[in-house]
Amino acid sequence: MTATAILVVEDEAITAKDIQATLQDLGYAVCGLASSGAEALQKTEAERPDLVLMDIVLQGEMDGIEAARQIRANWDIPVVYLTAHSDIDTIHRASITEPYGYIIKPFNDRELHSNVEIALYKNRMERLYRETCERIEKNLHGIINCISRLIRMRDPFLNRNQEKVTRLSCEIAAEMGLPADQIEGIRVGSLLHALGLMNVPAEMLAPLGALSGDRLRIYQEYPRTGAELLEGIDFPWPVAQIVRQHRELLNGSGFPAGLRDDAIIPEARIVGLAHAVVCLLAGPNGRRGATVNEMLAQITCCKGTLYDSAAVDGCVRVFREGGFTI
Secondary structure, eight states: OOOOEEEEEOSSHHHHHHHHHHHHHTTOEEEEEESBHHHHHHHHHHHOOSEEEEOSSOBSSOOHHHHHHHHHHHHOOOEEEEESOOOHHHHHHHHHTOOSEEEESSOOHHHHHHHHHHHHHHHHHHHHHHHHHHHHHHHHHHHHHHHHHHHHHHOHHHHHHHHHHHHHHHHHHHHTTOOHHHHHHHHHHHHTTTGGGGGSOGGGTSOSSOOOHHHHHHHHTHHHHHHHHHTTSOOSSOHHHHHHHTTOOTBSOSSSSOOBGGGSOHHHHHHHHHHHHHHHHHOGGGSOOOOHHHHHHHHHHTBTTTBOHHHHHHHHHHHHTTOOOO
């Protein structure tokens, strides 16, 4: 097994040699000694140690705290401070860099050994946690994409338009200046917004005329059905609510629950607007849809009554200024 490589950053040469000898006696490999912050960065980049033992007061303009911050930011290598400074201000500055240990000089071999081992163990666990989270996230998005493909296979109309709703929803959200994580939730919600249509009879998805009576009531339940199918999944975004509410309208004339105004979450308002825009442009049952100008005029006329005002303004800018095309 390869010995753990440690970089020692210490501006007093005799102290640095003593630390090196102690580490080697404990079974570690010292891959370098550095006496300044700049040298610490150079040797970290060249050697990629498993851990850095960092003094705080160093030669040159860069102290150990700044060097540790850059090492963590650039190479994600754990840092343990070795210092004679234990005042509150120094500890506070050092804590911001998220060190894996803080050893006050003078120290003994056992204290050094235990701090190094704890730091290495903590780093391994954090890496394992990140890898596990990345794998879970990858699998989650794989499942989402699989469900989305199943929805598109259900009906040719959905196959043509579902991805358009998703793309437009994300463009509107970005134009509105929403944060990236919220846009990702909108993307996932829009991909799954039609999930409940899997429970609607095929002959009702592309009718020759307008739905009415029991057929209309069955159709209008699809957002609720889709949300219920998703409620057992603990998404980091309000995906089930987006699916449930994307056909609601601000004046309460939407479905399935006739929600009004702030009872409809912002993400669902955006996806609902994108869905309406795509349907207007596509036209009913394969017949000619609205032109872009006609569509923009129609949603602008309904701004604040049916559709969210900020979302409509963002949509208009996406088409007018951003050159968005369906």
